[in-house]
Amino acid sequence: MAESARRDVAVDGHADIALSVREVVAGYTAELDILRGITVEVKKGEIVTVLGPNGAGKSTLIKTVAGLVPVRSGEIKLFGDSLVGVSAHRMVGRGLAYVPQTQNVFAKLSILENLELGAGFRHDRAGMKEDLAKMYELFPRLYERRKQAAGTLSGGERQMVAVARALMARPTMLMLDEPSAGLSPKLVGMVFSKIREVRELGVTMLIVEQNAKAALVISDRGYVLARGEDRVSDAADALLKNPEVGALYLGSKQGLL
Amino acid sequence: MILPQLIADGIVAGSTLALGAIGLTMTYDIMRFANFAHGEFLTFAAYFALMFVSAFGGVQTFGPLTFGWTFIVGLIIAVVLTAILALVLDWLIYRPLRRTNIVITLVIASFGAELMLRNIAVFFWGSQSRFYSTAISIHREILPGVRMSADDIFLVLLTAVLMILLQLFLTRTQLGKEMRAVSDNADLARVTGISVRRIIRWVWIIGGGLAAVSGVLVGLTVQISPENGFSLILPLFAAAIVGGIGSIYGAVAGGLIIGLVESLSVPIMGAQYKLAAAFIVMLVVLLVRPRGIFGAKS
Numbered sequence: 407m408a409e410s411a412r413r414d415v416a417v418d419g420h421a422d423i424a425l426s427v428r429e430v431v432a433g434y435t436a437e438l439d440i441l442r443g444i445t446v447e448v449k450k451g452e453i454v455t456v457l458g459p460n461g462a463g464k465s466t467l468i469k470t471v472a473g474l475v476p477v478r479s480g481e482i483k484l485f486g487d488s489l490v491g492v493s494a495h496r497m498v499g500r501g502l503a504y505v506p507q508t509q510n511v512f513a514k515l516s517i518l519e520n521l522e523l524g525a526g527f528r529h530d531r532a533g534m535k536e537d538l539a540k541m542y543e544l545f546p547r548l549y550e551r552r553k554q555a556a557g558t559l560s561g562g563e564r565q566m567v568a569v570a571r572a573l574m575a576r577p578t579m580l581m582l583d584e585p586s587a588g589l590s591p592k593l594v595g596m597v598f599s600k601i602r603e604v605r606e607l608g609v610t611m612l613i614v615e616q617n618a619k620a621a622l623v624i625s626d627r628g629y630v631l632a633r634g635e636d637r638v639s640d641a642a643d644a645l646l647k648n649p650e651v652g653a654l655y656l657g658s659k660q661g662l663l
Numbered sequence: 664m665i666l667p668q669l670i671a672d673g674i675v676a677g678s679t680l681a682l683g684a685i686g687l688t689m690t691y692d693i694m695r696f697a698n699f700a701h702g703e704f705l706t707f708a709a710y711f712a713l714m715f716v717s718a719f720g721g722v723q724t725f726g727p728l729t730f731g732w733t734f735i736v737g738l739i740i741a742v743v744l745t746a747i748l749a750l751v752l753d754w755l756i757y758r759p760l761r762r763t764n765i766v767i768t769l770v771i772a773s774f775g776a777e778l779m780l781r782n783i784a785v786f787f788w789g790s791q792s793r794f795y796s797t798a799i800s801i802h803r804e805i806l807p808g809v810r811m812s813a814d815d816i817f818l819v820l821l822t823a824v825l826m827i828l829l830q831l832f833l834t835r836t837q838l839g840k841e842m843r844a845v846s847d848n849a850d851l852a853r854v855t856g857i858s859v860r861r862i863i864r865w866v867w868i869i870g871g872g873l874a875a876v877s878g879v880l881v882g883l884t885v886q887i888s889p890e891n892g893f894s895l896i897l898p899l900f901a902a903a904i905v906g907g908i909g910s911i912y913g914a915v916a917g918g919l920i921i922g923l924v925e926s927l928s929v930p931i932m933g934a935q936y937k938l939a940a941a942f943i944v945m946l947v948v949l950l951v952r953p954r955g956i957f958g959a960k961s
Binding site for chain 2: 472494496497498504510512513514515519522523524526527571575
């Protein structure tokens with residue numbers, strides 16, 4: 407694998423780290439810390455899934471990286487540049503795109519307008535057209551309905567619009583907050599197979615998921631959070647077999663597989 | 664038959680209400696508060712244009728209109744100055760208060776701003792009614808039973824052109840799409856890379872600018888008085904609410920409806936009760952459609 411070979415010869419040991427979250431403490435209000443010293447790392451080209459029970463701080467982790475939750479201490483770096491204190495609307499310009507869990511499309515705007523806004527800060531019209539074609543190739547359904555208001559779409563189609571909108575910014579790092587939330591089992595499979603296709607475009611991803619099994623199957627590594635801290639971190643297939651993870655999700659002493 | 668004339672008068676009054684209500688509904692939509700000082704943008708704009716017209720006023724007029732180039736330039740200056748006034752008001756009062764996140768503070772502050780601005784207008788320009796021109800505006804029969812002045816026709820056409828331009832702006836330009844995106848979902852707009860602060864500035868510029876046109880046109884077809892904004896603020900709110908507060912199309916439709924209702928109620932109830940008629944219609948519309956005609960489900 408060319409990718410891993412390049413990793414081995416990297417002079418600087420951190421050159422292949424896309425996102426590094428180190429000892430981060432953060433919370434919405436000054437009184438309450440939701441993240442209590444969390445450390446998560448995503449290497450270039452990886453898909454990393456963050457798991458954990460409700461209230462573990464999974465969504466807060468993503469929102470903190472996206473600049474929506476103030477960081478009290480610790481550091482967040484994207485390819486070596488600190489993201490702490492950067493306003494949320496400047497993150498896209500830094501190469502970081504984020505798909506929220508709910509209300510992640512502009513419902514009254516057309517699909518085309520949603521995608522155009524994703525590339526809003528860019529000024530290369532030719533590149534935008536090219537990317538638009540790429541998105542329609544990845545999600546053919548969206549092309550058929552490009553003039554339709556995004557709010558009229560089904561849950562699965564909306565998720566596609568949200569992901570395509572984020573990709574239009576040509577991010578180096580994409581964060582997805584529960585991409586399978588509210589979808590039928592059949593659609594969950596479809597969304598995750600699309601996510602795998604997105605990786606082929608060279609996008610590194612951090613995914614937060616309730617559906618541990620579906621997410622781990624397409625991931626390289628995973629983290630399990632509990633009460634605002636990272637508890638377990640391992641390769642995805644190891645986590646799938648880990649009885650601790652199985653206990654957390656299925657209440658059994660067996661792994662997820 | 665007096666009906667066609669009443670409808671024509673209603674459209675003239677409704678056009679200025681529509682222009683004024685757009686800014687009100689946009690402010691509510693993007694910043695989530697009812698700006699009672701909005702009427703003062705109409706008042707100040709009328710005086711900004713008057714200052715220019717009286718300084719450079721000539722006798723030259725366009726055909727049957729009562730005004731000439733100086734008025735047109737005065738109108739443009741009024742738009743620019745009123746947009747600046749709106750930005751200054753936001754910077755001085757609303758922006759610091761927005762940080763508190765308590766909407767009622769903003770609403771009460773806007774009452775205060777309204778009183779302050781109205782008194783500033785009286786202080787500088789006096790409480791006497793003024794006019795842009797002493798020329799008499801002649802009402803001619805343009806359709807059977809409908810008499811309109813050239814100024815009235817200019818007003819309706821200018822409003823129509825501005826509506827079309829606004830529609831093109833919102834649907835065809837990047838800034839317009841960003842504005843609709845913030846209106847639709849401000850949090851998502853932020854993570855999509857849109858600066859909400861920048862959009863708020865444009866809401867003041869566009870809403871203030873359209874209010875300015877409305878105020879100058881009221882000054883042209885009715886009179887210029889420091890009470891103009893205050894006496895129009897309630898019909899403007901009625902227009903925005905009937906149409907569905909937050910909706911620009913709603914503000915336009917609501918403006919025309921309120922203008923027509925006010926005009927049509929005059930022979931039935933008398934001119935002194937026309938505002939009451941407007942509010943009765945507003946209440947009836949809200950009973951049937953609680954979010955107004957174009958109001959979105961929240």
